[in-house]
Amino acid sequence: MSVRPVYLDNNATTRVDPRVVEAMLPYFTEQFGNPSSMHAFGAKVGGSVREAREKLQALLGAAHDHEIVFTSGGTESDNAALISALEANPLRAEIITSVVEHPAILSACEHLAKTRGAKVHHIGVDAHGRLDIEAYRKALSDKTAIVSFMWANNETGTINPISELAGLAKDAGALFHTDAVQAVGKIPIDLRNTPVDMLSLSGHKLHGPKGIGALYVRRGTRFKSMLKGGHQERGRRAGTENTPGIIGLGVAAEIAHQNLESDMPRIAALRDRLEKSLLQRVGNAFVTGDPHARLPNTTSIAFEYIEGEAILLLLNRAGIAASSGSACTSGSLEPSHVMRAMGIPYTAAHGAIRFSFSRENTKEDVDQVLEVMPDIIARLRELSPFWSGEGPSTGAFQPTYA
Amino acid sequence: MWDYTDKVKEYFFEPKNAGVLSDANAIGEVGAIACGDALKLMLKVDPGTERIENAKFQTFGCGSAIASSSALTELVIGKTLDEALKLTNADIADFLGGLPPEKMHCSVMGYEALQAAVANYRGEEWADDHEEGALICKCFGVDEGMLETAIRVNKLTTLEMVTFYTKAGGSCATCLEAIEGVLARSNEKMVAEGIIPAEAAFVAGQVEVSGVIRKPQAAKAPAPVSDDFVPLDIFNEEIRAAAPQPKLTTFQRIKLIEDVIEEVRPALQRDGGDCELVDVDGNNVMLKLTGACINCQLSAMTVAGVQERLVERTRLPIRVIPVKAPGH
Known part of the structure; x- marks a missing residue:
């Protein structure tokens, strides 16, 4: 491979x-x-x-x-x-x-x-x-x-x-x-x-x-x-x-120090393109955090109704390394304290994926994510009981919770 | 990155039986809100034979949750409902070649979905009594809820007893401090509720943690907290080695198993429960838990305890399988 x-x-x-x-x-x-x-x-x-x-x-x-x-x-x-x-x-x-x-x-x-x-x-x-x-x-x-x-x-x-x-x-x-x-x-x-x-x-x-x-x-x-x-x-x-x-x-x-001034706008542009394009191509997803005061290299996108670790495993198979606020990547069984503190609903908090850039990332990196991400999300949503067809299956799925 | 087996990866990347089963007549929906896992299991059951003809699943969860769900469908297809009900979460984990301890709850979710689906088919109400908390002992997969229940029900007040009852802390021992915390908190609550006297309560920092590491104790068994409990020193090789090594006929073996079951019954009866030997098949002992044992959160521990005692007495690799009905 x-x-x-x-x-x-x-x-x-x-x-x-x-x-x-x-x-x-x-x-x-x-x-x-x-x-x-x-x-x-x-x-x-x-x-x-x-x-x-x-x-x-x-x-x-x-x-x-x-x-x-x-x-x-x-x-x-x-x-x-x-x-x-x-x-x-x-x-x-x-x-x-x-x-x-x-x-x-x-x-x-x-x-x-x-x-x-x-x-x-x-x-x-x-x-x-x-x-x-x-x-x-x-x-x-x-x-x-x-x-x-x-x-x-x-x-x-x-x-x-x-x-x-x-x-x-x-x-x-x-x-x-x-x-x-x-x-x-x-x-x-x-x-x-x-x-x-x-x-x-x-x-x-x-x-x-x-x-x-x-x-x-x-x-x-x-x-x-x-x-x-x-x-x-x-x-x-x-x-x-x-x-x-x-x-x-x-x-x-x-x-x-030498590169900060030139790196910041370049990295932010890559991040912004990834973020905008992903939100265009994938529905039921939103950016977490403060869009007006944010590091230029970071985006955290919550994909609803699916779970972060599953996304990361599929991304990893496509060569892409990212991270997740989901419970299952930490072994703690709870979604990240940051997501919970912001009041993100758990069906979204578990599907929060963080992409964090550095000066070494390129346009090709963004392209590669954009190429595989919509399919990964669609595939996992097909598996999700909270999802049916083109949208969330609201109210239909009400599991007995522990 | 989790240390997933190839089988887990295979069932995650290419899950079998994923999707909606439109003609399902048994549906189980379960979830664990803390973990964010949820599973919808759909079965097509032949009403005449009660055989599961088809099964599909939808899962919101991590890689091992999806793999466990898929494994579950593979395991139940072709089985009758009664056969399927004998499956445990361990069977799901075994099918996948094992799961990391932090991920065992994924297989438990599969087990629960199956119970819920069968209850749904039979028109019964299924209530989940499984509690989850932070995983404390990674070696044996014991979480905080399980520890609290064991401490409360058995009035445990020492670290040692907690390990005997739950195995937690019995292997690498890196979680002893965390167990102490749970024990101290639980005991404090129990003192406040008048369940145990204040002087019996465990207070963190009053025992030397280094001294708790298991030492051979052939001569002296630790003092039991209640008179109906005889601790099984499962860590003590000397006790095991000293046990008689019987060569048993089939009749003797079954008689011995019966005797051991009879011995443990009074202890269960005192807590309002009971058990009944249903069948012996090779080294598999089918046991039916009755009375308060049904739906008891500690039933898994009861089964494990009976199994330990059977293994100790018979010197055979006995496996106790809890069953619902006598015979089938």
Whole structure:
């Protein structure tokens, strides 16, 4: 079977750019030194780490390179930010976050509520995934230690108004953290002029390697290190630096920064064509998320009356990689918490398919999806008891539910 | 990506008997709202012989749900209704060469659709009593609802007993913390309802989890929670090895099976249930559950428990098959 592979699951992970791989390789071999060492082996590596930090600083628009702390990835950064906020502000024990955050935030909050008695406010969203700003305002108080809202949602691509949200937190004297794992490298970020105190990012979402990420900590923010150990990263993240990863992330950030302006409209055009054409060719389908504030690379389309995993299996056979908010792909038996939070009916939530682009996608990729998708949907609907002929079989099928 | 067998893939990509059966006279419609699966099973039953002449399905669900539905239709065509009713979800999974534990509920949905379709044909009302929750033990496919029921009905208060009753946590043991959570929550509710005393309740964090990993316990069986239950240490090879190795005639074998069934009946009767030995065919033991056992959510566990005891006593690969009517 030789189908042309089409990778449209870039919000899950991206291909490491060959230039990134090439830059990393020497740090596994001759440049193996520990940057903390006094000798020449270490000194050279230390210089390269500094350059990588500056490249990431440029991509984020951060004022200082020492505001960047390298970590193992988005999850570590998220955990470190929340834990530090509680430890550094003993008089404030409340966290405000949203119902559509990544599990790295939601699970960490749940744990902190259980182990440290933190009170967690979960702010809801509307049908387009937009935050309930009024509920957020009401939740803010002089007890709020930290607010954590994602910059962009991984499933729908919905972008939060981070400046406004961060401003409200500052007014209440609370720290503001954002999980920007899906935003960094996809949309412009200017931390000099955004009142964000902490920001999480991950290397492998922007054509960098896995196992490397960073936490931005604004200068002057009180920060307590989560990992105890050596003095690395100015005492904010113990453990010998993952130097090949850091070098790789630096190069990935540099490439993303250089190409961002030209990539964004090109990727958005591909995404828009796929979305429009699919909706034209397939009925009973709709886009989830906020169409007016969305990542340029992401579309999440809910196909009604069929189930996501079945769609993915058939897409996979046609060489196409995408992902789904359906229950069955996760083994959790429930549709994604993001779809549920937006109030998407379960017959549609289970059939939500996410296509996420990168700068490596082409017009041919879109063509290939358009070619097979209508047949896949039609075929599965033919199998569906909720469907008959050309439309939903409303009311006729009423199974006994467990 | 799920680790689907070739047979599952085959029945998903090229499903047999998919679509609408216009002359169906037995229709079963079931679904699991949490999982988003729904299945409509359509059968054409010959009224004279009660033989299933044709079967078709429509399924809203994942790859394994579609494959399970298709497998079900293949399994029932040509069988009489009584024969078809003996099928279990395990038969569907076996037909497909196995399903990932997270996907076993797909085969359960097939089993339920068949029950519903036969009830529909016979003009009966079919009520689903299957509960689902988050899958806790992936090795044995035990979900939260099943754990809660087992804990409540049997008044379980230790991790060990939960494993004995449900097998959950008995293999890789990575879910012990999750089981502890369910146990602690269930016990808390049971204390509030006065089902168990507060001092008996399990409280998470009060036992060393590392100490819970199964050790050989030939000398000492764990204390049973209620006097009618003798734990079966299915993990203990020593107990199995020590059991007598009888060479039985057919008569002796059936007599022994009868004796074992008689032994378990008092325990069932105490809970308002009962069982009856219907037939023995080779190593297959047909058992009819009666009284409160019918529609009991734990009937699968009861059957498994009887089977374990039969295997232990006879040293034979006995399989207990629950049947509805004595003889057929």
